[in-house]
Amino acid sequence: MTNKFIIALDQGTTSSRAVVVNIKGEIIAIEQQEIEQIFPESGWVEHCPIAILETQLSTLKKVIKKAEIHPKEIVGIGITNQRETTVVWNKNTGKPIYNAIVWQDKRTANSCENLKKKGLENHIKQTTGLVIDSYFSATKINWILENVENAREEAEKGKLLFGTIDTWLLWNLTDKKIHATDYSNASRTMLFDIKNLCWDEKILTALTIPKSMLPKVNPSSFHFGNYKIDGFKIPITGIAGDQQAALFGQTCFKKGEAKNTYGTGCFMLMNTGNDIQFSKSGLLTTIAWGIDNKIFYALEGSVFIAGAAIQWLRDGLKIISSAEESEIFASEVEGENPVIVVPAFAGLGAPYWDMYARGAIFGLTRDTGKNHLIKATLQSLAYQTKDLLIAMQNDAETKLTSLKVDGGASNNDLLMQFQSDILDCIVERPKITETTVLGAAYLAGIYVGLWSKEDILSFRKIDKEFSPTFSSEKREKLYKKWLKAVERSKDWID
Known part of the structure; x- marks a missing residue:
């Protein structure tokens, strides 16, 4: 077969996408559909799991047609997904018992406080690499079991299944046969022992979550199951949470290499190799991926609101009509901007928590x-990234000389220049900034033997480098203003 393609599915916080990647590592077709954001109460964020599935299947079928390829030419499917977002469904009917509770949701803050009161903070950090926070899946599962009628009883009878979005998609794509996830997604649930690679009994007991609900955990590059279309079986051979997929897509294969993704949130990850490195600076320790019978770990800094702040300007304040307009209007401000925006709409992530x-x-x-x-608002993305970089450099005891960037806002030259200026390091933007979907495609393609890591390294091309221009005095002055603003925004709710 001369024509071989990989399809990558990218189920994100605001949209479902599907892309076709050819044998040269080039994206030849993209389809995308937005998904509805549901806000039942202040601080609550939900998605409809059925809508997630339908939009993802729709983009998958449309992208095959758009690329004018035949299903027999598709040698593998990779999946990448918004992490921590929690779905619970009935395994007999296949129907979700509640909406997906999104990673941004804050309804379980009190549950997190209760875990801290039980003295579980150190155990959870040493076992899962995470801090206790409503961001992760664990307390979301507990909330569904406690608040949905008959959920607890059904779960204890073994009738309910839990999954992050990758698991929900995989279960449906494989005709309800495969209930599984990968190491990267499992490590974001606050239930997974990242050293012994198993679900942690102590945390499950504390949150009264039946182990029968949990998926099997596999490597990130692995034959998870098959998707049937038009009589053809296509193997699903790659799964990774969106940020780990972006790290892989940015070819950060070596220990010490780092990337920053500007999506709905803002996420900086550094590959720490096969070593678990616990943070002293408020970062998370997470599994980057499992491949070639090895586990790779990463340090991660998570900013909850990044691109979502630009959406707020567009949809909430209605002062821009598109994200692209933000660069145009911002460039009209001459000199130093006296305004500081702290976009803590969903609390503060790393390193403040x-x-x-x-x-x-x-x-x-x-x-x-x-x-x-x-x-x-644009500059707030750069300031939050500096918070992460300082913490990461302190933990790794090294100074980054360059940062690989991707995601929608990385295409904003004004922001990327300010990012370089405030970080005092080179910011490196690849020609293809769709690194999340590429990471999923690469993991799938490696498993089926389409590419090697060396092939993938040869695919990467630089679009533009941004070098710092600020004096150290100016950089320090601006950052001090940011830190002062952050302090005043903290602990707003009693």
């Missing part, structure tokens, strides 16, 4: 206009 912080705007004066607010 304050579930009770809320968004705030500082530095308003009579002549403040929408352009100042737009620019400050």
Whole structure:
């Protein structure tokens, strides 16, 4: 067969996408559909699992047609997904018993406080590599079991299944046969022992979660099952959570290499090789991927609101009509911007981990206009990234000289230049910034023998490098203002 293709499915927080990647590692077709954001109460964020599945299947079928390829030419499917988002469904009917509770959701903050009161903080950090936070799946599962009628009883009878979005998609793509996940997604549940590679009994007991609900955990590059289309079986051979997939897609294969993804949230990961490195600076320790019978780990800094802040400008304040306009309006602000925006709409992630912080705007004066607010919102992404970089450098005891970037906002030259200036390091943007879907495709392609890591390294091309221009005095002055604003936004809710 001369024509061989990989399809990567990218089920994200705001949309479902499917891409076709050819043998040269090039994306030849993309299909995308937005998914509805559901906000039942303040701080609650949900998605409809059926809508997630339908939009993902729709984009999969459309992208095959768009690329004008035959199913027999597709040698593998890779899946990457919004992590931590939690679905519980009945394994007999296949129907979710509640909406998917999204990673941004804050309803389980009290449950997290109860875990801390039980003295589980150290055990959870040493076992899962995570901090106790409503961000992760564990307390979301517990909430569904406690609040959905008959859920607890059904779960204890072995009738309910839990999955992050990859598991929900895999179960449906394999005609309800395979209930599994990969190491990278399992490591984000706050239930998984990342050293012994098993579900942790102590945490399950503390949250009264039956082990029968949990999926089997496999390597990230693995034959998970088959998707049947038009009479053809296509193997699903790669799964990774979106940020780990982006790390792989950025070819950060070596220990010490790091990337930052500007998506709905903002996520910086550093490959720490086969070593588990626990953070002293508020970062997470996570599994990067499992491949070739080896586990690779990473340090991760998570910012909850990044691209979502740009969406807020568009959909909430309605002061821009598209994300692209943010660069145009922000560039009209001359000189130093006096406004600081702290977009803590869902609390503060690393390195602060304050579930009770809320968004705030500082530095308003009579002549403040929408352009100042737009620019400050953009700059908040760069400031939050600096928080992560400082923590990561402290943990790794090294100074990064360059940062690989991807995600939607990485295409904003104004932001990327400010990012380089405030970090004091080179920011490196690849020609193809769709590194999350590429990571999923690469994991799938490696398993079926389509590519080697060396092949993938040869695919990567640089679009643009941004070098710092700020003086150290200016950089320090601006960052101090940011830190002051962050302190004033913390612990807003009693």
